[in-house]
Amino acid sequence: MATAEQAHNALDQVKDSGSGRSAIEMGWIDQVRVIPPRAIIRLTLPGFAQSQRDRLAQEARQVLLELNGISEVQIEIGETASQGPIGQAGHGQSAGPQAIQGVRQIVAVSSGKGGVGKSTVAVNLACALAQEGLSVGLLDADIYGPNTPTMLGVADRTPEVSGNGAEQCIIPIESHGIAMVSMGLLIEENQPVIWRGPMLNGIIRQFLYQAYWGERDVLVVDLPPGTGDAQLSLAQAVPIAGVVIVTTPQKVSLQDARRGLAMFKQMGVNVLGVVENMTAFVPPDQPERRYALFGSGGGEQLAMENNVPLLAQIPMEMPVQEGGNEGSPIVHSRPESVSAKAFKQLAKQVLDCASQAS
């Protein structure tokens, strides 16, 4: 008997005729349920002509009917953004990017692949911007590995919710001078990953519009790695001042970073530049030495190929990792370290580039 996971995966065969990308990649699948012999799905198709909707629904129906034990398919199609109470994923997309009241600029941090230090960069960038005197929010949209609560030392806190029904509003948690909301604070750790993708679009929108951000100069968004639903959802939901692409110097991680960068360009999102993380290892007892453990030149190459600046090179230092584990980002715990200085420089560069772009 087919499972919801198999049904969700089967929808990968349904493609956008223009880009050739799958319905999953396009962020069209809001919900998949299987109650044999019936599969129930909810699609979000932004501003499509009826004929296009019909074609996609027909294709989805066909692939689902091929699954073992499914003889009936129920398809719901959404279009406009729904702003239900927090915790219930909204389904649908608004007509175009919609600014968040009180938030002046949104800067996204993304990477082609996981583990390159994207969250470390997002957290330290946010803290360094706050140290510059700005009012900063941090939205951790990395639904697959939301680790900013640990990095900011608030993993045991639950954000408060105020108001009722459609008026409900999530209150970000304050830590190290920034206001933070994370999927990690709301989603149970053991929730199957299969449900996270379809929930993404709705949850990102709710975190953007239904969190009480107040007046913020900058909202930093930590995206999941890759080129998936979250990147699309964010770009469709809000105007983005720019995106910072994080990579390590290895040539192998460049391939993924290139794909990520190309996706943002394709979506018309301004790429502020590249951050090369783990550039070289700095031994704790010899801060003047550098060991290029992962090779060198990757960040520079990526930046050059795309005609964008190399915003910063962050060395690999033990205190960066320790600060992350202990809930005290390095720009706070070791402000004089090589990495902290590099992060502060990055914050200034990001501000410059974002203000030039706007």
Ligand SMILES: Nc1ncnc2c1ncn2[C@@H]1O[C@H](COP(=O)(O)OP(=O)(O)OP(=O)(O)O)[C@@H](O)[C@H]1O
């Ligand atoms: N410059 C650095 N020096 C030392 N350790 C680092 C550095 N950057 C990141 N790390 C460590 O590497 C690990 C991965 O970093 P991080 O979680 O920021 O990566 P990520 O790209 O966000 O990963 P994910 O894909 O899981 O979201 C963490 O333990 C972090 O502390």
